[in-house]
Amino acid sequence: MANDLPLPEAETPVLEMRGISQIFPGVKALDSVSIQLFAGQVTALIGENGAGKSTLVKILTGIYRPNEGEILIDGEPVAFASAQAAIDAGVTAIHQETVLFDELTVAENIFLGHAPRTRFGMIDWRQINSRAKTLLAALETEIDPTIRLRDLSIAQRHLVAIARALSVEARIVIMDEPTAALSRKEIDDLFRIIEGLKRQGKAILFISHKFDEVYEIAENFVVFRDGRAVGHGRLKETPQDLIVRMMVGRDVKDVFPKVAARIGAPVLSVQGYSHPTEFHDISFELRQGEILGLYGLIGAGRSELCQSLFGVTRPSSGRLALEGKTLAIRSSSDAIRAGIVYVPEERGRHGLALPMPIFQNMSLPSLSRTSRSGFLSAANELALARTYAERLDLRAAALSVPVGTLSGGNQQKVVIGKWLATRPKVIILDEPTKGIDIGSKAAVHGFISELASEGLSIIMVSSELPEILGMSDRVMVMREGLSAGLFEREQLSAEALVRAATGNI
Amino acid sequence: MARLLKNREILLLVIIVIMVSGFSTRAPGFASPANLANIFNDTSILIILALGQMTVILTKSIDLSVAANLSFTGMAVAMTNAAYPDLPLALLILMAPGIGALLGAINGFLVWALQIPPIVVTLGTLTIYRGMAFVLSGGAWVNAHQMAPSFLNIPRMPVAGLPILAWIAILIVIGAWFVLTRLPFGRATYASGGNPTAAIYAGINIGWTRFVAFVLSGALAGLCGYLWVSRYAVAYVDIAIGSELDTVAACVIGGISIAGGIGTVAGAVLGSLFLGVIKNALPVIGISPFAQMAISGIVIVLAVVFNARAEKKAGRIILRDRGAKEVSA
Numbered sequence: 156m157a158n159d160l161p162l163p164e165a166e167t168p169v170l171e172m173r174g175i176s177q178i179f180p181g182v183k184a185l186d187s188v189s190i191q192l193f194a195g196q197v198t199a200l201i202g203e204n205g206a207g208k209s210t211l212v213k214i215l216t217g218i219y220r221p222n223e224g225e226i227l228i229d230g231e232p233v234a235f236a237s238a239q240a241a242i243d244a245g246v247t248a249i250h251q252e253t254v255l256f257d258e259l260t261v262a263e264n265i266f267l268g269h270a271p272r273t274r275f276g277m278i279d280w281r282q283i284n285s286r287a288k289t290l291l292a293a294l295e296t297e298i299d300p301t302i303r304l305r306d307l308s309i310a311q312r313h314l315v316a317i318a319r320a321l322s323v324e325a326r327i328v329i330m331d332e333p334t335a336a337l338s339r340k341e342i343d344d345l346f347r348i349i350e351g352l353k354r355q356g357k358a359i360l361f362i363s364h365k366f367d368e369v370y371e372i373a374e375n376f377v378v379f380r381d382g383r384a385v386g387h388g389r390l391k392e393t394p395q396d397l398i399v400r401m402m403v404g405r406d407v408k409d410v411f412p413k414v415a416a417r418i419g420a421p422v423l424s425v426q427g428y429s430h431p432t433e434f435h436d437i438s439f440e441l442r443q444g445e446i447l448g449l450y451g452l453i454g455a456g457r458s459e460l461c462q463s464l465f466g467v468t469r470p471s472s473g474r475l476a477l478e479g480k481t482l483a484i485r486s487s488s489d490a491i492r493a494g495i496v497y498v499p500e501e502r503g504r505h506g507l508a509l510p511m512p513i514f515q516n517m518s519l520p521s522l523s524r525t526s527r528s529g530f531l532s533a534a535n536e537l538a539l540a541r542t543y544a545e546r547l548d549l550r551a552a553a554l555s556v557p558v559g560t561l562s563g564g565n566q567q568k569v570v571i572g573k574w575l576a577t578r579p580k581v582i583i584l585d586e587p588t589k590g591i592d593i594g595s596k597a598a599v600h601g602f603i604s605e606l607a608s609e610g611l612s613i614i615m616v617s618s619e620l621p622e623i624l625g626m627s628d629r630v631m632v633m634r635e636g637l638s639a640g641l642f643e644r645e646q647l648s649a650e651a652l653v654r655a656a657t658g659n660i
Numbered sequence: 661m662a663r664l665l666k667n668r669e670i671l672l673l674v675i676i677v678i679m680v681s682g683f684s685t686r687a688p689g690f691a692s693p694a695n696l697a698n699i700f701n702d703t704s705i706l707i708i709l710a711l712g713q714m715t716v717i718l719t720k721s722i723d724l725s726v727a728a729n730l731s732f733t734g735m736a737v738a739m740t741n742a743a744y745p746d747l748p749l750a751l752l753i754l755m756a757p758g759i760g761a762l763l764g765a766i767n768g769f770l771v772w773a774l775q776i777p778p779i780v781v782t783l784g785t786l787t788i789y790r791g792m793a794f795v796l797s798g799g800a801w802v803n804a805h806q807m808a809p810s811f812l813n814i815p816r817m818p819v820a821g822l823p824i825l826a827w828i829a830i831l832i833v834i835g836a837w838f839v840l841t842r843l844p845f846g847r848a849t850y851a852s853g854g855n856p857t858a859a860i861y862a863g864i865n866i867g868w869t870r871f872v873a874f875v876l877s878g879a880l881a882g883l884c885g886y887l888w889v890s891r892y893a894v895a896y897v898d899i900a901i902g903s904e905l906d907t908v909a910a911c912v913i914g915g916i917s918i919a920g921g922i923g924t925v926a927g928a929v930l931g932s933l934f935l936g937v938i939k940n941a942l943p944v945i946g947i948s949p950f951a952q953m954a955i956s957g958i959v960i961v962l963a964v965v966f967n968a969r970a971e972k973k974a975g976r977i978i979l980r981d982r983g984a985k986e987v988s989a
Contacts, residue, residue: 465861467860467861486863486865487860487861487862487863488863488864488865490863491862491863492863497861499861505855505857505858505861506858506861507855507858508850508851508854508855508858508859508921509854509855510850510854510917510921510922511850511851511854511921515847515850519847519851519858519859519862519864520862520863522844522847523844526844529843529844530842530843531841531842531843531844531846531847573862
């Protein structure tokens with residue numbers, strides 16, 4: 156039949172998730188989320204960083220088991236006991252960061268774990284290579300399946316990842332930001348492939364930040380915010396503005412205890428900071444008592460910029476001046492000495508030596524101050540740690556217990572205390588409330604505000620719009636390594652920031 | 661009591677005491693002060709080497725070249741003494757840690773500047789240093805009669821009931837404790853191994869810290885070169901062969917995390933004494949040397965399992981709030 160009848164709403168979805176919740180210690184990553192995927196259609200999953208998209212992908216691919224809710228395939232409830240069970244049920248995923256092996260051939264990568272066997276149980280190389288060739292041909296590419304992966308370009312590797320995802324008999328294909336590493340031409344190629352998959356009747360979940368792409372390829376959408384599905388529908392009938400509003404959601408400015416601090420003279424001035432690969436030509440000024448929000452999507456270069464301000468990496472060009480004096484920061488110890496400190500995003504990985512006691516972690520960057528003629532002084536270190544533990548309301552049995560025994564919120568307090576103890580002029584906070592519970596969040600926000608009112612200058616990197624909107628005096632938005640605009644507090648609006656960050660003007 | 665036994669060092673001490681009293685039921689006199697002093701003296705070189713090894717391991721590295729370093733340095737000072745018997749002894753005793761530190765610096769430089777994994781670097785220099793000892797000596801032995809009596813006697817001379825060798829070990833234990841707990845460098849070793857990234861962010865130069873750790877380990881190995889040669893009154897290429905593994909074993913048994921960042925001087929000393937007691941006891945109670953090696957091996961594996969479990973437990977607490985309440989001050 157050639158006539159295009161609209162699909163009846165009663166059509167059974169290929170895959171349905173009902174009331175899915177995923178709880179991690181202290182965080183509800185997904186809160187009774189329901190979505191439906193239909194054969195031959197693309198459903199776009201839209202949401203800010205941390206809205207719960209990746210958690211959903213992990214549930215669908217059998218990596219996490221949800222605490223509540225059910226998954227139905229063709230109306231039948233299923234439970235994925237393992238990643239293999241998800242594959243067996245016909246779910247395949249193309250992950251954001253492709254997980255492939257450089258030293259194996261293209262064909263081996265495609266069939267790793269489910270290689271066709273000969274009668275004797277040996278790997279059937281002839282079939283592997285010929286089937287790989289067929290799969291790649293279906294993707295309109297002529298990659299030789301027998302060459303090693305490391306000889307391919309990034310885009311070609313991506314095609315291999317797609318071929319791998321399609322090498323299993325899958326009816327449900329999940330694409331987690333598949334276009335992030337691709338050029339416009341490669342995106343067009345990818346979209347042709349997706350159109351082909353649609354014609355084969357596959358149900359596709361397409362995760363992306365970029366609205367233009369979503370409107371181009373998807374039929375349906377689901378918007379996630381803070382672990383909840385806050386809206387869904389057909390894209391054709393939904394204007395972009397509405398989706399942006401769903402993503403951003405609430406009006407939260409007054410929830411944040413931002414005190415209007417007296418903003419003084421410029422303290423830090425950055426001119427034309429560039430890095431060979433991560434960011435280019437970034438300039439801004441930071442004034443005394445000011446909180447400068449740094450907003451952008453993951454991969455926009457925010458953390459990389461901050462790390463180079465702190466001397467962990469070196470910029471290829473640019474000038475940095477603190478209180479009018481030009482500084483050459485070659486290492487983090489230079490930065491600490493000058494009065495610039497950086498509270499990194501991942502506490503465990505960058506911030507704390509977990510086996511070491513609390514007080515030793517806190518005093519680590521301040522040892523030159525607590526030591527007496529070159530010898531460590533435990534008494535001074537403990538006194539320093541006690542001062543900041545009290546100020547931050549740190550809950551610990553004793554300051555001599557290993558930091559690893561503390562909860563996430565208290566660990567964050569140790570990190571912040573450790574940097575405050577260096578008596579900085581400028582403090583850079585990278586995602587200061589990521590992964591901590593709501594109660595501690597408010598305490599951290601209150602404390603940041605207090606620091607600003609005491610005259611400390613703060614750069615706050617955050618992917619959470621409410622936090623950026625509620626806390627910042629000014630906001631710099633970064634997109635793909637470039638500055639995408641500086642907004643004064645009066646001009647701040649969620650829509651404006653999201654537009655600047657995603658490039659949807 | 662149960663709380664005390666959770667402390668790794670105290671637990672190990674209790675085990676050593678139990679072992680000693682157990683052995684003394686089979687071999688009377690095993691627990692006599694003279695025999696205990698003898699065991700300590702016997703273990704002195706291992707203790708010194710293990711302390712160097714520990715410093716390196718704390719920074720998330722490993723030094724497999726300590727025994728080869730000992731062999732080369734021992735050969736060098738023995739041959740110097742044989743060739744120039746008039747050189748003052750003090751000079752030779754300074755020369756040993758000096759040469760050792762130089763060899764350690766080579767390890768440290770390769771790890772720091774060329775970013776080669778420490779296990780690869782020291783596996784290479786392990787062979788090179790031993791080979792250098794062979795080239796230096798041409799494979800010949802330096803025997804007791806070629807060396808000056810003072811050169812040989814100093815470490816064995818008893819002072820207040822213990823030979824000087826044992827006193828040197830005690831001084832170095834105190835020194836290592838001081839360096840690791842009272843100097844910023846010591847803190848830097850724990851931080852570099854405990855979390856290298858966090859250490860960099862805190863302004864610590866972890867490359868330099870590792871370099872210094874290797875130099876220290878080398879210097880101690882060099883000093884042991886002299887102590888070994890004078891104690892056994894002979895120098896040849898294969899001395900102390902395989903001892904590098906004993907030093908690692910002593911650290912592991914003493915609760916020093918092979919992943920870096922965790923461990924105490926007391927642990928390294930007790931780990932060495934544990935091996936020393938076994939080594940001294942087994943022949944006394946009539947167990948063959950082959951079984952000795954197997955028993956040492958089993959103990960090492962058990963210690964690693966024990967460590968891995970302890971570390972995993974600590975890691976699991978991170979995710980939970982009640983972790984903080986479990987620990988009482």
